[in-house]
Amino acid sequence: xxxxxxxxxxxxxxxxxxxxxxxxxxxxxxxxxxxxxxxxxxxxxxxxxxxxxxxxxxxxxxxxxxxxxxxxxxxxxxxxxxxxxxxxxxxxxxxxxxxxxxxxxxxxxxxxxxxxxxxxxxxxxxxxxxxxxxxxxxxxxxxxxxxxxxxxxxxxxxxxxxxxxxxxxx
Amino acid sequence: xxxxxxxxxxxxxxxxxxxxxxxxxxxxxxxxxxxxxxxxxxxxxxxxxxxxxxxxxxxxxxxxxxxxxxxxxxxxxxxxxxxxxxxxxxxxxxxxxxxxxxxxxxxxxxxxxxxxxxxxxxxxxxxxxxxxxxxxxxxxxxxxxxxxxxxxxxxxxxxxxxxxxxxxxxxxxxxxxxxxxxxxxxxxxxxxxxxxxxxxxxxxxxxxxxxxxxxxxxxxxxxxxxxxxxxxxxxxxxxxxxxxxxxxxxxxxxxxxxxxxxxxxxxxxxxxxxxxxxxxxxxxxxxxxxxxxxxxxxxxxxxxxxxxxxxxxxxxxxxxxxxxxxxxxxxxxxxxxxxxxxxxxxxxxxxxxxxxxxxxxxxxxxxxxxxxxxxxxxxxxxxxxxxxxxxxxxxxxxxxxxxxxxxxxxxxxxxxxxxxxxx
Ligand SMILES: [Zn+2]
Numbered sequence: 001x002x003x004x005x006x007x008x009x010x011x012x013x014x015x016x017x018x019x020x021x022x023x024x025x026x027x028x029x030x031x032x033x034x035x036x037x038x039x040x041x042x043x044x045x046x047x048x049x050x051x052x053x054x055x056x057x058x059x060x061x062x063x064x065x066x067x068x069x070x071x072x073x074x075x076x077x078x079x080x081x082x083x084x085x086x087x088x089x090x091x092x093x094x095x096x097x098x099x100x101x102x103x104x105x106x107x108x109x110x111x112x113x114x115x116x117x118x119x120x121x122x123x124x125x126x127x128x129x130x131x132x133x134x135x136x137x138x139x140x141x142x143x144x145x146x147x148x149x150x151x152x153x154x155x156x157x158x159x160x161x162x163x164x165x166x167x168x169x170x
Numbered sequence: 171x172x173x174x175x176x177x178x179x180x181x182x183x184x185x186x187x188x189x190x191x192x193x194x195x196x197x198x199x200x201x202x203x204x205x206x207x208x209x210x211x212x213x214x215x216x217x218x219x220x221x222x223x224x225x226x227x228x229x230x231x232x233x234x235x236x237x238x239x240x241x242x243x244x245x246x247x248x249x250x251x252x253x254x255x256x257x258x259x260x261x262x263x264x265x266x267x268x269x270x271x272x273x274x275x276x277x278x279x280x281x282x283x284x285x286x287x288x289x290x291x292x293x294x295x296x297x298x299x300x301x302x303x304x305x306x307x308x309x310x311x312x313x314x315x316x317x318x319x320x321x322x323x324x325x326x327x328x329x330x331x332x333x334x335x336x337x338x339x340x341x342x343x344x345x346x347x348x349x350x351x352x353x354x355x356x357x358x359x360x361x362x363x364x365x366x367x368x369x370x371x372x373x374x375x376x377x378x379x380x381x382x383x384x385x386x387x388x389x390x391x392x393x394x395x396x397x398x399x400x401x402x403x404x405x406x407x408x409x410x411x412x413x414x415x416x417x418x419x420x421x422x423x424x425x426x427x428x429x430x431x432x433x434x435x436x437x438x439x440x441x442x443x444x445x446x447x448x449x450x451x452x453x454x455x456x457x458x459x460x461x462x463x464x465x466x467x468x469x470x471x472x473x474x475x476x477x478x479x480x481x482x483x484x485x486x487x488x489x490x491x492x493x494x495x496x497x498x499x500x501x502x503x504x505x506x507x508x509x510x511x512x513x514x515x516x517x518x519x520x521x522x523x524x525x526x527x528x529x530x531x532x533x534x535x536x537x538x539x540x541x542x543x544x545x546x547x548x549x550x551x552x553x554x555x556x557x558x559x560x561x562x563x564x565x566x567x568x569x570x571x572x573x574x575x576x577x578x579x580x581x582x583x584x585x586x587x588x589x590x591x592x593x
Contacts, residue, residue: 062382109377135264
């Protein structure tokens with residue numbers, strides 16, 4: 001599966017998109033991936049503080065990294081789990097590139113502008129005569145962050161594919 | 171004899187806690203046991219075991235059962251017509267850039283769902299789309315589950331079947347129950363909003379998180395038209411604003427939902443299908459209400475009344491301040507199917523408080539309603555908490571820890587209110 005299909009799958013699994021057409025989701029996924037590419041071309045300006053911790057593998061959730069008050073927390077047990085899943089599928093993924101991807105994913109969230117992304121996605125939530133109210137597309141920021149992380153980390157497989165594999169959706 | 175009844179009640183609590191017996195069966199057996207201990211005759215008039223406890227007790231809460239059934243019918247309709255899902259979807263579309271707005275919106279939808287129907291069906295109505303939607307915009311799973319639970323509980327002072335239950339169980343007129351509930355609602359609302367704001371104060375959780383074994387419970391439903399989205403308001407506006415009785419208020423909601431969402435040709439089928447689904451959803455509470463009715467009949471038997479009243483009156487504080495302190499401290503007893511669980515043994519305790527004349531009726535309504543606010547959100551064994559927590563991917567006990575400090579405050583607020591107004 002290519003990234004576009006995986007991104008469509010991610011949107012499809014995000015609540016609120018149950019009734020959207022495949023065509024609509026495909027176009028949003030494409031826009032979000034392009035936004036991720038564009039962000040990855042920009043220079044790195046901020047310095048990020050990264051700490052490592054155990055405790056990302058939980059009941060019902062695998063948390064690889066999260067972003068809290070300017071600090072990125074990378075969960076080492078979740079990285080190990082991801083590495084195992086990747087190895088079982090025959091993908092060569094190094095721990096270091098995985099860690100870089102996890103950090104980059106959070107940098108992307110920090111950097112991306114949800115309003116700007118929504119403007120590009122152009123979803124209209126409500127219309128009253130000539131007035132249009134822009135709507136939020138849940139999950140699109142996640143797609144952009146995955147693409148950004150892929151570009152920055154040099155991972156052999158796409159984070160979208162890893163995510164799908166972890167969730168058992170691949 | 172009073173002590174023997176208390177020991178029997180303690181055994182009943184242990185049986186429920188350890189899940190050896192389902193709550194409804196345990197309460198029915200408890201009713202029989204109390205009747206036997208208090209020396210009620212097997213046959214005979216209204217104070218006999220067969221007629222008084224089993225026959226009349228079983229139908230004591232009949233009006234409540236119908237109200238619960240209608241609430242469940244309306245809940246099923248909100249689900250099947252896509253009204254519930256559409257409300258949440260609109261909230262995410264309008265507020266998705268700010269997680270706090272989405273959470274407050276889902277909280278508001280949960281209040282509406284909680285005012286229609288209770289426990290797990292209400293949580294599902296708001297949570298099936300609402301919980302993953304909140305997680306998708308950056309709420310922590312435990313906060314997403316807690317937001318839905320706090321919402322349905324804030325809606326429960328407005329839940330018409332609950333009014334009917336308090337009225338039937340304690341023999342209070344619906345108008346008095348309504349007065350207590352309207353005053354409790356703002357407390358639950360304000361504390362609920364505080365919960366949501368505290369949980370979203372740190373902003374969105376930006377993460378690379380993978381949700382595992384997501385239940386495929388989300389069925390695709392069409393969008394409901396905007397005017398249909400007012401359905402949850404119909405019963406409460408009628409009952410509260412126009413003092414229409416409970417059953418017609420709920421029926422009006424059902425009819426409004428059907429007419430605004432369904433084509434003429436499909437009306438019969440949808441109405442029947444959602445009604446039968448409503449029966450299924452209402453089965454557990456109705457079984458419970460049959461048993462609670464028997465328990466209430468048993469504790470009101472003359473023998474039980476004379477045995478229990480001195481004991482309960484000795485341990486029930488008279489001064490308003492001690493009323494608040496003691497009953498607020500006893501809050502944990504309404505959790506884990508404990509003796510103050512309003513939809514369990516607590517109903518029997520309330521019955522003793524009323525029939526023994528220990529507190530005025532309105533004060534008992536206030537007390538029970540206060541416990542209901544805690545129980546409805548935080549009890550890790552109640553179906554709505556279990557469902558919401560597991561659906562969000564967290565343990566119900568974690569959900570309890572997250573919400574209990576807030577619901578305890580609501581309970582305390584309700585008790586202060588009760589003491590000030592009615593003692
Ligand atoms: Zn992310």
